[in-house]
Amino acid sequence: MQIQLTASDRHKLNAYVAGPEDAQSGIVVVQEIFGVNSHMRNVADQFAAQGYRVICPALFDRAETGVELGYTPEDVKRGLELRGKIAEGETLLDIEAAASAFAPAVKLGIVGYCWGGTIAWLAACRSRRFSASSCWYGGGIAQSREETPQIPVQMHFGLEDGSIPPQDIALIQAAQPGVDIHTYPGAGHGFGCEQRGSFHPQSAALAQKRTLAFFQEHLKR
Numbered sequence: 001m002q003i004q005l006t007a008s009d010r011h012k013l014n015a016y017v018a019g020p021e022d023a024q025s026g027i028v029v030v031q032e033i034f035g036v037n038s039h040m041r042n043v044a045d046q047f048a049a050q051g052y053r054v055i056c057p058a059l060f061d062r063a064e065t066g067v068e069l070g071y072t073p074e075d076v077k078r079g080l081e082l083r084g085k086i087a088e089g090e091t092l093l094d095i096e097a098a099a100s101a102f103a104p105a106v107k108l109g110i111v112g113y114c115w116g117g118t119i120a121w122l123a124a125c126r127s128r129r130f131s132a133s134s135c136w137y138g139g140g141i142a143q144s145r146e147e148t149p150q151i152p153v154q155m156h157f158g159l160e161d162g163s164i165p166p167q168d169i170a171l172i173q174a175a176q177p178g179v180d181i182h183t184y185p186g187a188g189h190g191f192g193c194e195q196r197g198s199f200h201p202q203s204a205a206l207a208q209k210r211t212l213a214f215f216q217e218h219l220k221r
Contacts, residue, residue, distance in 0.1 A: 030116030
């Protein structure tokens with residue numbers, strides 16, 4: 001189901017919603033640089049199947065509405081161009097808008113992938129609405145590693161990720177000893193996406209299992 005959100009600066013954006021309306025815990029799913037495409041909707045549906053109310057905001061709506069990209073080199077280029085048109089602060093306003101769509105009593109988690117992994121980390125540090133954050137291969141986390149998370153954070157990185165070298169993971173680990181960081185041998189960037197050539201089923205399944213256990217601990221107890 002699609003809904004429309006309104007950010008605090010009055011920007012209106014679309015969002016994909018799944019899961020029971022009366023759920024006591026919810027998750028904001030944050031997109032890759034490919035828009036809220038069929039993969040992101042599938043991710044949202046998987047969390048909804050676990051009993052969560054899920055909202056996946058269309059962060060590219062600030063630049064162009066209705067963006068759904070694939071995973072070709074041309075799509076990557078287009079996604080990077082769109083991301084470059086949107087200020088980080090604006091993206092966080094849209095995340096807050098998604099969080100505000102839940103009832104105040106609902107305990108919220110946030111999970112993000114690629115660009116969304118970085119946004120999930122920044123939300124953990126700068127937002128007061130979430131109770132747990134799971135960050136999958138966020139390429140910008142190393143640059144913002146000195147920020148202070150306000151909530152429990154879990155991270156997932158592939159050891160064969162050409163855009164996030166092991167040195168960056170080591171820097172994050174050194175700066176954030178309290179963060180639960182998992183690495184996956186043989187996995188590259190985007191290893192959790194079944195539509196990409198880098199999909200690594202074993203690592204994706206393990207990372208999802210860990211993410212669900214993490215949210216179970218912090219959102220449902």
